[in-house]
């Protein structure tokens with residue numbers, strides 16, 4: 374990834390702007406600009422690189438801070454730094470928002486220079502989140518699924534489920550079965566990708582199974598597991614959420630995006646709290662990417678990746694957006710703060 378050196382609009386001092394901060398104008402990217410800047414293939418490549426750089430200690434990230442907003446959901450503040458940039462994402466998980474026509478994940482992301490501290494860009498964060506979340510599912514499948522794994526089951530075909538399916542398709546997986554308690558969501562996604570909609574049980578029987586529900590109840594049961602599967606559990610990204618039965622977790626070789634975060638809030642955290650899992654049972658995917666730790670050990674293993682969503686993943690996508698703007702490939706209105 375390249376450094377800074379972004380395109381700048383000429384700043385002309387006038388009496389009116391002498392009261393401003395003196396900073397250059399910065400671009401604001403809406404969801405359309407983010408998606409135009411970062412195709413799924415690039416999101417996968419950058420997300421993999423983020424896991425790698427974090428595992429090497431080059432990209433840093435304190436654990437995300439949760440601010441609960443009961444009974445609706447929670448806010449998260451997610452900072453990270455790497456490659457000369459720093460970022461803060463301020464984002465929600467409000468699982469019942471779709472009932473009032475609003476997305477679960479809403480917020481904004483600030484990208485700054487880690488050399489001068491200057492703010493460089495503001496981005497819509499649902500799009501960044503979807504790209505890096507979907508990409509994480511694809512990275513985990515490329516790393517942990519059997520080499521001959523092809524078919525996909527998507528359980529939960531909402532905003533982030535759709536991007537998980539798109540990224541898996543971009544990585545060469547498919548065809549797939551799309552399942553959702555809202556059949557129309559499953560049909561729409563299946564039609565988009567040329568896949569098929571079907572019941573949860575059928576989706577859970579595929580080579581690669583991705584779960585992206587609100588995590589209110591298990592959607593992968595112990596009785597669903599079959600040898601050689603890979604499961605990417607994306608929906609449970611906070612305390613109290615879970616999509617996989619506890620006993621099923623006990624049958625899987627377990628991987629996560631980052632233990633500190635995953636052990637506190639995510640698919641594995643319930644089993645950790647119940648004393649059924651500890652650090653040595655779970656491998657961070659970055660360590661597998663670096664070859665420090667093994668991934669799948671045998672064709673019969675069931676591998677499970679717990680994604681809780683990392684700020685370094687957001688950083689990877691945000692840098693890619695900023696680079697695309699610097700090359701003149703996407704536009705964003707500019708504001709001076």
Ligand SMILES: NC(=O)c1ccc[n+]([C@@H]2O[C@H](COP(=O)([O-])OP(=O)(O)OC[C@H]3O[C@@H](n4cnc5c(N)ncnc54)[C@H](O)[C@@H]3O)[C@@H](O)[C@H]2O)c1
Pocket residue numbers: 466468471476477478502506528529530531532533534552553554555558573585586587588590592606607608609610680681682683
């Ligand atoms: N791991 C991560 O990095 C990450 C990133 C973003 C969102 N999330 C989490 O993923 C979850 C989904 O987020 P979203 O933005 O896609 O929400 P969404 O509301 O757009 O989609 C959720 C989908 O799940 C479906 N669903 C609900 N219960 C189901 C069940 N029992 N079986 C099958 N389908 C079911 C809903 O009908 C909906 O289509 C949330 O919990 C969110 O916090 C995780």
